[in-house]
Amino acid sequence: MTWTKIEDKITNTVFDKSTLMTLYALVRKGVVDLLYGVIKTGKESNVYLGKDKNGDNIAVKIHRIGTGDYRSMLDYIEGDLRFKGIKKSKRSIIYIWVKKEFKNLKRARDCGVTVPSPIAFKNNVLVMEFIGKDDIPSPILKDARLDDPEKVFETIRSYMKKLYKYGNLVHADLSEYNILMKDDMPVLIDISQGVIREHPRSEEFLKRDVSNICRFFSKFFEVDEKEVFESIKDAGD
Ligand SMILES: Nc1ncnc2c1ncn2[C@@H]1O[C@H](COP(=O)(O)OP(=O)(O)OP(=O)(O)O)[C@@H](O)[C@H]1O
Ligand SMILES: [Mg+2]
Incomplete structure (x- = not known):
């Protein structure tokens, strides 16, 4: 160049x-x-x-x-x-x-x-x-058309679990705005504010992430926010 x-x-x-x-x-x-x-x-x-x-x-x-x-x-x-x-x-x-x-x-x-x-x-x-x-960026989850929202939700839940369990990380700004949809698969982005589990506010941030995701998917089906949060916490124990 x-x-x-x-x-x-x-x-x-x-x-x-x-x-x-x-x-x-x-x-x-x-x-x-x-x-x-x-x-x-x-x-x-x-x-x-x-x-x-x-x-x-x-x-x-x-x-x-x-x-x-x-x-x-x-x-x-x-x-x-x-x-x-x-x-x-x-x-x-x-x-x-x-x-x-x-x-x-x-x-x-x-x-x-x-x-x-x-x-x-x-x-x-x-x-x-x-x-x-090609040169067209994938849409954010908020704007994407979802063929199988339940599958997308479960994939995002598995990402949160893996991040917490194996990566020792909480994304801390997760929502339909910071997930891209490529070929029906979610891709997490914008992870600069992610914190390690030892961060004093990591649990609060994880709760907020879970809450944002559950709020978004509750438009498609019933979601038990508490169960989702516990399942991620348990994965980390
Ligand atoms: N790797 C990537 N490939 C394609 N598009 C991307 C990629 N990373 C970011 N984008 C696009 O750029 C937008 C902004 O990126 P990102 O969320 O990382 O930054 P941000 O700090 O939230 O920016 P803002 O100040 O606008 O909130 C995303 O919503 C997405 O549309
Ligand atoms: Mg962003």
């Missing part, structure tokens, strides 16, 4: 110079070759469709420096022994946040949960597998 191509894509956005430098570093490494479309712009991050050096699709999530809610990010980072003793400038919190998402994706994958494969991270940029067909 040439200097100008990235600059063309980025100059009209709010990205700062350091983000550009980070992207150039990833280009030099051969991880990213081209960014060619925005998948979604959000308050705290933008997700781009990109190509790697082989021309294969990748998803590039770029966190904005300067607008995030750092206090609430700290709630999820503090209490996680993996990130003890970190500096607490805005920039360093974002960098930790991105590293945390990368590590959590890896951990989730290692215990058999379907998430985008993490490819690389640097500073405020995370590169991962693109979930979609």
Whole structure:
């Protein structure tokens, strides 16, 4: 990728110079070759469709420096022994946040949960597998048409169990907005705020995850939220 191509894509956005430098570093490494479309712009991050050096699709999530809610990010980072003793400038919190998402994706994958494969991270940029067909990103669960909602629900329950039991992790922002539907299979995304079980609020977060998922699926069939929560907790014992 040439200097100008990235600059063309980025100059009209709010990205700062350091983000550009980070992207150039990833280009030099051969991880990213081209960014060619925005998948979604959000308050705290933008997700781009990109190509790697082989021309294969990748998803590039770029966190904005300067607008995030750092206090609430700290709630999820503090209490996680993996990130003890970190500096607490805005920039360093974002960098930790991105590293945390990368590590959590890896951990989730290692215990058999379907998430985008993490490819690389640097500073405020995370590169991962693109979930979609051709250049079209998969829809979020909220917008997807479900042929067999019960099966999807059970798969998500099994992901929560595996994550808890083998990954020692709670997603902590699970809902119909952070699950993509690819070929009728759920794919969990946006796992940066995931916490380990030892985090003082992990049980509260797990309850909230379960509650969001049960609320969504109760539109299709009856769900016993307490039973779902207990089944995940029990799996972890
Ligand atoms: N690997 C991926 N493949 C395809 N689409 C993706 C991928 N990751 C994220 N997306 C799309 O980008 C959107 C935002 O991603 P994500 O949920 O990780 O970020 P976010 O931090 O919640 O962003 P926001 O600030 O908008 O809430 C997702 O809803 C999804 O549509
Ligand atoms: Mg999200």
